[in-house]
Amino acid sequence: MRKTTTAAVLCVAAIAMPVPATAAQAAPSADVRILADCSPHGSDGKVYAWLHSNCSGTLLGSDVGNDANWGDASGQFRGSDDNNATSVANNGHVGGKDVVAFYRLTGGGDAWAGGFLCAGPGVALTDLHGYAFTSGHNANDRISSHQWVYPADCARDAFIDS
Template sequence: MRKIPAVLTTLALAALGAGVPATAAHATAQPAATCSGAWSGATPGYFYAYDSVNCAGFLGKAAGDDSNWGNSAGSFQGGDTNKASSVLNKGTSGMAVAVYNGTGTDWGGGYSCLARSEYYASNLSDNYFTSGAGVNNGISSHRWAWNSECYGNFLT
């Protein structure tokens, strides 16, 4: 007869224990991605690009220039070209990042810039390169540039 209460106590404790991890999992669930959170966690000195809005879907980061996001050289490679929907500038020099819809070190084609003081652009769907093409899913290269080189063409 003493075994039944012991078994029931063991089963009750096991059932209670099974409920605790589910509650703990909810308590530690990550919040939805935001550019503010991404900026806080970003490494100083880098430009970041993301596949989705609100700095979700990390594509890559770069401390230097990358003249062709579609090749196998540089920080951004292959499938990264024409995929960015949000970008972040955590540079330490005070420079802007100029993003281009063209490739090559002549930095031709349309461009737009993300000033260091702006931190990030969380949704590129309402931004345009100087060529008139949309920036969302249109970035093929980038370089660091002084704000004065951007001639007022900044991402918002």
């Protein structure tokens, strides 16, 4: 009887123990975080970008408008902000152009080029390592511009809304 009880307790304990997820099991959607975790400001109409994952490290910038070149000297994103974001958040208001399209290249002569990745309102992408632009390039440390767009402007495979 004692062996049976001990065996039953061990089986229940083994079943109840959490199994750590491996990198192969983790999907990019696991890196989508509730916006409140990345912005204490609530819905303030801005897009945010950080140097490190989990909305940490240096805040590269925040913007209510579009920025065609994160590497120039104008706009809210400047200089070394270009190609340095590892996490981003859309803290915009719902309605109209409420989706942020992040682009691989600047909006110069090749306006909004190089593929894109879109984040819906209230979405924070906490680790861009798991995401790619429509061009196939990994999005981590590769964002060079952004603009606010309508949801219909984003391709299905590039739109993250939850």
